[in-house]
Amino acid sequence: MWNNIYAWLDERLGFNDLYTNLLDRPEPKTSWWNTLGSASLFLFILQGLTGIFLTVYYTPSPDHAYDSITYIMEGVAFGWLIRGIHHWGATLMVLVVFIHMLRVFFTASFKYPRELTWLIGIGLFLTTLGMGFTGYLLPWNQKAYWATTVGTQIAGTVPFIGEFILKVLRGGPELSALTLQRFFAAHIWIIPAILAALIGIHLYLIIKHGESHFPEKED
Amino acid sequence: MNDETKKQINERYERKLEKGERFWPDTIFKDVVMSLGIFVLLLLLATFVGIPAEAKADPSDTSYIPRPEWYFLFLFKFLALYGQLPLIGKIEWLATVLVPTIALGVLTLIPFIEKSPHRHYGKRILPISIMIVMVVGIVLLTLTSEVPTVAEDGSTLLGTLQTISGIVIPTIAYLLLFAFKNNTRFMLWTTGLAAVSMIFLSGTVLALTPEKEAEEVEVATTLTEQITAGQDLYSIHCTECHGDDGSVAIIEGVEGLEGEKITPINSRDVLYTITDASMVELISYGRPNAGMPPYGKTYGGELSKSEIDYITIFMRYSWDDRFEAPVLPELFPPLADGEVPSYDVHIQPIVKRYCISCHRPGKDNNNYLMTTYEEILTTGDHAEFNVIAGNETSYLLQTIQGQPILDENGEEIISIMPPSRLLNENVVDVFMRWIMNGMPQTAADAAALSTP
Ligand code: HEM
Numbered sequence: 001m002w003n004n005i006y007a008w009l010d011e012r013l014g015f016n017d018l019y020t021n022l023l024d025r026p027e028p029k030t031s032w033w034n035t036l037g038s039a040s041l042f043l044f045i046l047q048g049l050t051g052i053f054l055t056v057y058y059t060p061s062p063d064h065a066y067d068s069i070t071y072i073m074e075g076v077a078f079g080w081l082i083r084g085i086h087h088w089g090a091t092l093m094v095l096v097v098f099i100h101m102l103r104v105f106f107t108a109s110f111k112y113p114r115e116l117t118w119l120i121g122i123g124l125f126l127t128t129l130g131m132g133f134t135g136y137l138l139p140w141n142q143k144a145y146w147a148t149t150v151g152t153q154i155a156g157t158v159p160f161i162g163e164f165i166l167k168v169l170r171g172g173p174e175l176s177a178l179t180l181q182r183f184f185a186a187h188i189w190i191i192p193a194i195l196a197a198l199i200g201i202h203l204y205l206i207i208k209h210g211e212s213h214f215p216e217k218e219d
Numbered sequence: 220m221n222d223e224t225k226k227q228i229n230e231r232y233e234r235k236l237e238k239g240e241r242f243w244p245d246t247i248f249k250d251v252v253m254s255l256g257i258f259v260l261l262l263l264l265a266t267f268v269g270i271p272a273e274a275k276a277d278p279s280d281t282s283y284i285p286r287p288e289w290y291f292l293f294l295f296k297f298l299a300l301y302g303q304l305p306l307i308g309k310i311e312w313l314a315t316v317l318v319p320t321i322a323l324g325v326l327t328l329i330p331f332i333e334k335s336p337h338r339h340y341g342k343r344i345l346p347i348s349i350m351i352v353m354v355v356g357i358v359l360l361t362l363t364s365e366v367p368t369v370a371e372d373g374s375t376l377l378g379t380l381q382t383i384s385g386i387v388i389p390t391i392a393y394l395l396l397f398a399f400k401n402n403t404r405f406m407l408w409t410t411g412l413a414a415v416s417m418i419f420l421s422g423t424v425l426a427l428t429p430e431k432e433a434e435e436v437e438v439a440t441t442l443t444e445q446i447t448a449g450q451d452l453y454s455i456h457c458t459e460c461h462g463d464d465g466s467v468a469i470i471e472g473v474e475g476l477e478g479e480k481i482t483p484i485n486s487r488d489v490l491y492t493i494t495d496a497s498m499v500e501l502i503s504y505g506r507p508n509a510g511m512p513p514y515g516k517t518y519g520g521e522l523s524k525s526e527i528d529y530i531t532i533f534m535r536y537s538w539d540d541r542f543e544a545p546v547l548p549e550l551f552p553p554l555a556d557g558e559v560p561s562y563d564v565h566i567q568p569i570v571k572r573y574c575i576s577c578h579r580p581g582k583d584n585n586n587y588l589m590t591t592y593e594e595i596l597t598t599g600d601h602a603e604f605n606v607i608a609g610n611e612t613s614y615l616l617q618t619i620q621g622q623p624i625l626d627e628n629g630e631e632i633i634s635i636m637p638p639s640r641l642l643n644e645n646v647v648d649v650f651m652r653w654i655m656n657g658m659p660q661t662a663a664d665a666a667a668l669s670t671p
Binding site: 022027028032043046066080081084085089092108109110112115118119122136140143144146149150154174175211216217219 | 220224225228229231232235236237238239240241242243245246247249250252253254257258260261262264265266268269270273274275276277278280283284285286287288289290291294295298311312315316323326327329330331333336337338339340341343346347350354440441496
């Protein structure tokens with residue numbers, strides 16, 4: 001019976017095509033350095049899952065953000081673990097993405113035909129940093145508040161439009177409830193949406209071109 | 220790149236594929252092992268390192284030293300060092316905008332800048348050298364980010380060393396690399412020397428940096444901790460006017476407010492009409508017209524936002540009958556027969572609750588400070604009489620038992636302590652046993668003196 005169900009579904013969904021196109025592909029000999037891209041992907045998914053859990057209890061307002069985080073740490077069963085994973089996952093994701101980029105650079109894997117993969121990758125790197133930057137403010141503690149104050153200040157030094165950028169980031173001249181609301185929206189909707197779309201294109205390109213082989217003397 | 224080269228590249232890749240592996244299961248297997256390893260690492264970090272507690276954001280606390288996320292620290296350090304450069308150091312946007320934009324721009328467009336089709340390391344010495352110097356620089360700037368550019372004694376030695384390692388050497392290295400980009404051996408030497416000297420200089424800087432004591436921020440997280448913290452803060456700052464249970468209706472013994480009629484702040488009148496948010500605001504701002512000073516840092520007081528929150532929580536759970544207080548831990552563990560109390564375990568919390576409000580710097584107290592063990596034993600106008608080991612006539616013991624100290628004419632020189640209300644008998648008993656047994660500081664010292 002299972003065979004029948006499988007055959008019926010395969011006829012409509014094309015499991016076998018998926019299998020041959022996605023999984024049963026030839027690859028050059030790969031090394032452990034090639035696992036960093038998929039490790040970034042894994043971290044992205046893990047951040048997504050733990051992040052969804054955190055939004056259940058988190059309140060993005062200056063009056064309640066700090067207390068809601070305290071509640072997650074003290075009151076919610078295993079809240080400390082989930083937040084701990086999300087916290088350290090963010091740090092690790094920046095590291096892993098950065099090292100992944102370095103390895104692509106050193107093996108010159110960005111060269112023909114993978115130039116676009118690289119460009120999308122730069123987008124991924126910047127959005128990953130953006131995730132870290134916006135997420136850092138959310139606990140609304142001293143560290144967060146002041147890190148964001150100085151971080152946004154730097155943006156304000158851009159000649160001519162600095163003032164404007166500063167206002168867009170902060171939603172006013174100072175950090176306020178608006179800033180928190182804004183960073184929250186960026187952190188859970190806007191940037192993840194961009195990140196997910198870019199990852200989709202990145203992965204498509206990787207499957208299309210296959211992973212590059214490690215350069216040898218003749219290359 | 221012409222079609223001939225492209226064809227060569229693609230053919231080579233085809234040959235590599237033939238000698239290669241299958242994505243499933245070979246490649247995936249490694250990926251899964253790596254991801255699992257990362258997951259386990261995360262579990263360990265979350266469990267054993269955790270997330271350090273931080274106080275609530277306090278926009279008024281301008282004394283807080285702002286620090287960005289760790290992965291932006293290098294940029295910050297770079298800006299600080301750049302600011303030290305003569306002349307161009309003043310033009311901020313060069314460093315905040317131009318340099319990062321160029322670096323990022325080159326990184327982004329590298330597939331189009333580095334046009335040669337060669338991929339082997341030996342044929343890419345220039346880009347690889349540039350990247351190595353860059354990464355070494357970033358790592359070192361991150362590591363030295365805590366080191367100040369101007370030391371406390373005004374010496375700029377550390378700042379100069381950092382500037383050399385973080386800006387001067389990389390700049391020279393880049394210039395040399397571009398000038399001799401056809402000489403492989405020279406480029407390798409330049410990169411190697413630059414990296415080694417940068418590491419050496421930064422290592423020296425780190426070794427010369429005086430060790431800074433990590434400042435502990437006490438953050439109360441559970442409700443009981445918050446109530447206790449609030450109670451201690453309340454005893455220190457508020458009791459002189461409002462009494463230790465908030466019941467004072469006529470202020471006594473406070474200069475300038477003598478006989479002032481106030482609403483007892485433990486009454487429903489106050490607690491039911493003032494919300495938490497306005498209570499925090501009220502304590503921050505004080506009642507300057509009525510004589511209550513401001514406590515919030517925004518208004519020149521000395522309490523942070525979290526601390527005022529704790530006081531508010533303490534007031535709610537202690538006096539507001541709509542709130543049920545959790546069982547609070549005792550101020551100090553009760554003493555068994557023959558047990559000797561210690562400073563660390565017994566005296567310190569008692570003093571914090573009942574004496575420090577007056578016996579700290581800036582208060583009227585005959586210069587008798589009680590904030591540390593040493594101070595309790597050695598300060599005060601009557602230091603030699605205040606605390607005498609094994610002597611019941613120590614001033615401290617007399618005053619807390621309701622006997623004021625009189626001079627030879629029978630004039631009172633020290634009133635009873637605390638001046639308004641006598642301590643509970645069990646608290647007096649703790650002081651008595653402590654002084655009669657020679658004032659042990661640690662629990663271990665005290666245990667050695669105890670008789671079972
Ligand atoms: C969220 C961040 C990222 C994810 C999830 C991701 C994912 C991946 C994966 C799964 C691979 C294939 C496995 C591998 O070779 O490691 C890959 C390859 C690649 N990535 Fe990324 N990546 C990310 C960021 C970046 C960045 C920042 C860059 C560079 C700027 C980049 C450039 C590339 C290139 C050029 C390849 C092809 C390498 C080759 O074929 O050897 N990626 N990426």
